[in-house]
Amino acid sequence: MGFDPGARSLGGYTIRRPDGQSVSGVLAKCGYTATPSFRVNMSAASFKTTSLEALKQSIRFVHKNIVQIINEGTRKCFRRETFANHCLRLKHFAQAGRQLLDDLGGRPPEPIHLEVAYGAALFGSAGTPSCAPYRHYARALPGIMFRHNVVVSVTMVSEFRTSIVCPYCKAHFRRVVHTHRTMLCQNPACEGAPWRVERLRRHPEQRDILLNLSHRNKSASENILWCTYDATSDQIEQSPFHYDSQRGALPRYH
Numbered sequence: 001m002g003f004d005p006g007a008r009s010l011g012g013y014t015i016r017r018p019d020g021q022s023v024s025g026v027l028a029k030c031g032y033t034a035t036p037s038f039r040v041n042m043s044a045a046s047f048k049t050t051s052l053e054a055l056k057q058s059i060r061f062v063h064k065n066i067v068q069i070i071n072e073g074t075r076k077c078f079r080r081e082t083f084a085n086h087c088l089r090l091k092h093f094a095q096a097g098r099q100l101l102d103d104l105g106g107r108p109p110e111p112i113h114l115e116v117a118y119g120a121a122l123f124g125s126a127g128t129p130s131c132a133p134y135r136h137y138a139r140a141l142p143g144i145m146f147r148h149n150v151v152v153s154v155t156m157v158s159e160f161r162t163s164i165v166c167p168y169c170k171a172h173f174r175r176v177v178h179t180h181r182t183m184l185c186q187n188p189a190c191e192g193a194p195w196r197v198e199r200l201r202r203h204p205e206q207r208d209i210l211l212n213l214s215h216r217n218k219s220a221s222e223n224i225l226w227c228t229y230d231a232t233s234d235q236i237e238q239s240p241f242h243y244d245s246q247r248g249a250l251p252r253y254h
Helices: 052-064 066-076 079-104 134-146 194-202 216-230 233-238
Strands: 002-004 011-016 022-027 112-120 150-158 173-175 182-185 213-215
Touching: 002 216, 011 079, 011 216, 022 079, 022 216, 052 066, 079 134, 112 134, 112 216, 134 150, 150 216, 173 216, 182 216, 213 216
Parallel strands: 002 112, 112 150
Antiparallel strands: 002 011, 011 022, 173 182, 182 213
């Protein structure tokens, strides 16, 4: 399976089944934040005691550290919300795992092995921070799928140019105006996705109507799958996914 983490979605994926068929999809995104902790030791303040002296000590402790307690209390007031977001993230990850399981064909009767090529934005780059929190889902994916009798091994791979190159003809993609995830292949001879090839075979007069559009994350996951498991080293060197711009230059169509 090829997986491309996204900024506006959890990521796009392409699964290749044992029978050779490929299934693509997009996992929706779920926001979450970290849960803060209360950093003031309140063990010295106990207002459940019946001792007058212990109660006075508790009052003196609170009076002495009132500023820190108020500051930490302000931070802690968001704890319930962030904890709810944390639970929502876990629930969302579980739903995403069930979506992947459905595309795999359901829960297998015996354990199966699934290799995942996970696109990493920081792989071999110049150190630019990634906008997608890919590490969280990459770490959670093996445990989620193991509950469904699927043993997952995740490998971080380069996603260089995978979202701007057509997975069918390796030409340059152009983003469609007013959209964030729809890409248009610039190669006029590219037939595009299999559904478009079949449609044009039956209705060739619709070539100008059926635009060669692709989803950004789905296309990137298909390219990641091709680079990791299908392409040879020579093919990678001559492809647009190679870092050397002289050998991997993107063709332009006008």
